[in-house]
Amino acid sequence: MEYNFNKIERKWQKFWADNKTFKAEIDNEKPKYYVLDMFPYPSGAGLHVGHPLGYIASDIFARYKRLKGFNVLHPMGFDAYGLPAEQYAIQTGQHPAITTENNIARYKQQLNLIGLSYDWDREVRTCDSKYYKWTQWTFIQLFNSYFCKNSNRAKNITELIDIFSREGNQNVNAACTKELSFSAEEWNSYSEKEKSDVLMNYRLAYLSVSMVNWCEKLGTVLANDEVVNGVSVRGGYPVERKPMQQWSLRITAYAERLLNGLNDLDWSDSIKEIQRNWIGKSRGCAVYFKLKDHDETLEVFTTRADTIFGVSFMVLSPEHPLVEKITTKNYKVEVKHYIDQAKNRSEREREADVKQVSGIFTGAYAIHPITNKQIPVYISDYVLMGYGTGAIMAVPAHDSRDFAFAKKFMLPILEVVLPEGAEVSNTYAWKESRDSKEGKMINSGFLNGLEVKEAINKAIDYIERKNLGHATTNYRLRDAIFSRQRYWGEPFPVYYKEGIPFTLSEEELPLLLPDIPSYLPTETGEPPLSRAENWSTAGGYPYETNTMPGFAGSNAYSIRYQDPHNDTALVSEQANQYWQNVDLYVGGSEHATGHLLYSRFITKFLFDIGVVCKEEPYQRLINQGMIQGKSCFVYRVKQPQTNTEQQEASAEQNRETYVSFNLRKDCQTDPIHIDISLVDANNVVDIEALRKWRKEFEDAEFILEDGKYICGNEVEKMSKSLYNVINPDSLVEKYGADTLRLYEMFLGPVEQSKPWDVQGIEGVSRFLKKFWRLYAGEDSLCLDDGEPTKEELKILHRGIKKIEDDIERFSLNTCVSHFMIMCNELTEKKCHKKSVLKPLCILIAPFAPHIAEELWQMMGENSSITYAQFPEYNEEYLKDSDYRYPVSINGKTKAFIEFPLDKDAEELKKEVIENEQIQKHLEGKEVVKIIFVQSKIVNIVVK
């Protein structure tokens, strides 16, 4: 019988769909296991072989867990809101919903071809109103909550209102945008608008004004990378930094919990580290500096309180509120000029010339809190308003940025930390500052002689005791800006009444995304939604016109899968109690600081308000690597630079010339990408096909080597634009889905990025054919009912053990290898015994489910292999009767000998030394000692 994979795969895919084999339902008799893939954005290009890597890996795990007796939840859905569909709509006028619908259909078709065991009944789409109802609902909960720092959790905003009306905010310790102070009387006298403004300061979803890149001509906000040198990349129109009112989420309130929560997760160290860095906790000290001739104090943040005696100037951010007050008359004009300049520099420009030191003196002086010396106050844009207090104490000797500033403005450089072995030297001769936290304190009064780390603690102690400041912690993490001036996203469930935002009630959800006549922003710069007719409540109050950003829909989708059709709740308590959270999450590491952080935050919030029972959404995380493509290049010869007239003339006469790979060094060339389908395994280009492929090659001249045109290669990202995409559909057609699945795993560790090797797939294809032949005879299965031999049992049980270990460790590439070895050994033994082939079939079922199902059925089983029992290995069969231990002599392995394990040490020694083989190697030398490791003899030391 032939292995007809196309027929087999179609048959079983239909069987699974018809029988809903993978439908997951709550079953309290069985333990649950939740396997999830990061859901894809359905782009127009479809899937290439890189996309399914993670899906196949998680599918293998899901299928494995089912065989292990778990009730597995393995859903899939689509992150359907996003920019490409909107841009396509702007260009073509086609509604993004239609584009998205088509792309999803194509994705589902491609995913099903691979035989993934999803429960499609639980599919979610973020653009589906039944789904985004709960995205909007979650937003409302955030709006109605504040973060209480005392209990370290979110609480209902009504509790805060209650406290305000009774005792003001004196005793309130809550996360907020800026510190306010008011009494109960004041609160009760506030207008509705004033109350709303105060509460905004505390809500977890809040409106605030933040700086954006605004392009008047294009009528839209631009991202930093869309602005270069102060003008828009598209059109070259001027861009200004402008404050705009935006919704934000107060993720910073959860910084500490997001940090601590990482410790108990089974994630890779690198991704945990990326999140830790992103949160960026730094412990330090706030220090108050009095200002000469002013009542205000200047508060700075520092992590190096030990260097306080090394302060020689202060620097404020240009946006700092005190700048205006303290600038003296003589410096007003220059300071204003500097601030104006700084304001119009985009983030990108500031980044671009980091090395450029700029700044200006304000004329003001601060008083050093310990030495009482006067210290000049400068402003400079290297100090950012967004971090710490927007002001620093500058210690040029021990901070490289302060050092550069001091050099430029000829300010004193005071050395206070002396590294071990160094001598006190003239700081003005230094080429760079000494930033290291190692060394002893000098010139620092009561800190002298201490190590830096001790000095930091002692300095903070002193500062707190004398009321000169307080210990504090800063986070790099910023609140998440949640508004987008776009069409294709979730509408905010918000309307405005006399300028005060109100949320809709739960009964009014979902607030449907309206149809609009054009997807561009309006002429007045309003977001696209303001084009919608009657975009207001029944009472005529206008709705919010911004939409939510791309990550909104993915924050709680893993929770929604648990109960996707529930109309009355995000998830029922019953469903959540059973499914809890994701046990295995598979996806790319590019979401480390986006989706993975935001959804952890939202899950913690939902935990606080009692919606879910687990605080962390994803217990174990595997980050699959990217599969790269091999790109092919031809080398176009650069035309010599001549004057224009000649060039024009020659352009008509001269055809483009391309040289073969090994000849490219002889002239100047540009590499040009060509489609990989035009090239064979030896990099020989099919020139006739190339001429037909694109016009520019039609009558080009090709300079050959050995009669062939050889192209160059490079490993790059797989992308349509680089013509190096390998499409899974054609591979399934040619080799079958089971081969593709095995090969994607066999290619290397799932976590690692690696290039797609076009030829390697032959190997697993041959293996599956061999595997089939192990069972299949001429026209029926070739099975033997006899008892397996000891030898055969050993092969089988060793295989079971290895495969189980490998899957649990997620080492799926070695798992495939071990399976191949086992099958080859059984083939060699000509073993066709049913009692061996049956467990073998189950073992491969997670990897190659179609062939496993087919053989399973042919062996006379009448139910799907999906819920078969994963075989257990028996230690008895694994015992090595014939294991030969390696014996080294002076560290070099010389012999392998058998010996029993149960003898005592002296007997063993004797036996080893007298062994014929060993004697040969000893060559009569004296044995000094014998090293045993766990009763195995390992090394003999001789003189």
Next chain:
RNA sequence: GCCAUGGUGGUGGAAUGGUAGACACGAGGGACUUAAAAUCCCUUGAGCCUUAAAGCUCGUGUGGGUUCAAGUCCCACCCGUGGUACCA
């Protein structure tokens, strides 16, 4: 710069401190075939030795160290990849 992570044949990659290179691709040789495809067998880290049988030396980015024993552990350096950055 900082943080993370990796460096093993022609290639993808295996190796709880204990036979480095499993498994696979590619390559070379052979069998079957009129031929091709498919299938099967042998060789395949480098070098040496031998008529043969067998055996030897060197080898996991570089240089040190720990150990009876190091791809694996420690120290220093070089290179690649990813993240991040006037974060005080």
